[in-house]
Amino acid sequence: MTALIRSELLALRSLRSTYVIVAGLLLLTVGLTLADLHDIGKSTMDSAAELREPMVAGAGILAAVFVSVMAAVRLGGEYRYDTIGQRLLASPVRRRLLASRLITYAGIGAGLTVLVLAVSAAITVPAVDAKDLTLGLSAADAARLAGEVMLSGALLSAIGVGVGVLTRSQTAAVLTLVGALIGERILAGMLGSLGKFLPTSLVDSLIENHDARLGSGVAALALAALAGAVTVAAALALQRRDVT
Numbered sequence: 001m002t003a004l005i006r007s008e009l010l011a012l013r014s015l016r017s018t019y020v021i022v023a024g025l026l027l028l029t030v031g032l033t034l035a036d037l038h039d040i041g042k043s044t045m046d047s048a049a050e051l052r053e054p055m056v057a058g059a060g061i062l063a064a065v066f067v068s069v070m071a072a073v074r075l076g077g078e079y080r081y082d083t084i085g086q087r088l089l090a091s092p093v094r095r096r097l098l099a100s101r102l103i104t105y106a107g108i109g110a111g112l113t114v115l116v117l118a119v120s121a122a123i124t125v126p127a128v129d130a131k132d133l134t135l136g137l138s139a140a141d142a143a144r145l146a147g148e149v150m151l152s153g154a155l156l157s158a159i160g161v162g163v164g165v166l167t168r169s170q171t172a173a174v175l176t177l178v179g180a181l182i183g184e185r186i187l188a189g190m191l192g193s194l195g196k197f198l199p200t201s202l203v204d205s206l207i208e209n210h211d212a213r214l215g216s217g218v219a220a221l222a223l224a225a226l227a228g229a230v231t232v233a234a235a236l237a238l239q240r241r242d243v244t
Contacts, residue, residue: 008104009104064152070105117145
């Protein structure tokens with residue numbers, strides 16, 4: 001297992017796309033955070049919850065979605081370039097291969113989301129202080145929030161791995177993830193109270209955005225259940241399908 005994780009990390013370090021994705025995410029985070037803070041102090045952004053949202057959403061949603069797409073593209077690429085067969089020759093136990101990818105990308109998702117949170121905080125905190133406002137976060141609150149952000153990144157990354165295995169295509173994986181996120185916004189209003197259990201709504205609740213519809217604990221359990229369901233489906237598909 002350790003060797004499989006190390007080999008995947010080595011592969012990621014050797015791909016230029018990895019650095020492009022991380023750099024693009026950080027630049028986008030800085031740009032969106034600065035744009036959101038333009039309204040700081042106005043009636044739409046003067047409460048502690050409203051001031052925290054741009055900082056937290058950038059990490060908990062934007063970064064998590066980026067990593068989930070990266071994971072899906074990476075797993076889909078294994079099929080596109082026919083390297084999945086080589087991976088299975090090196091590790092014939094398919095569940096072990098899937099587990100190694102889940103651990104790898106869940107770790108990357110957690111790490112990258114907390115990095116984005118730190119970058120957003122480095123911009124947000126001075127801007128809020130300059131307006132004599134407050135984010136309303138104690139040290140314990142900040143630690144809890146960082147943990148929630150990391151969990152959202154880990155769970156969405158696991159979903160990305162599962163989607164990559166299920167679709168076996170980079171294009172299909174990206175379309176599935178992006179389509180699901182866009183479709184969720186359309187379906188949320190139609191589903192009523194059930195809409196709060198859709199992925200990004202769960203992330204909103206998990207990271208405690210001001211419009212959260214569930215408690216963070218319930219949201220964490222529901223998102224973990226969704227990630228588990230996708231993982232089980234991916235494990236069954238990987239076990240039964242011919243990869244040649």
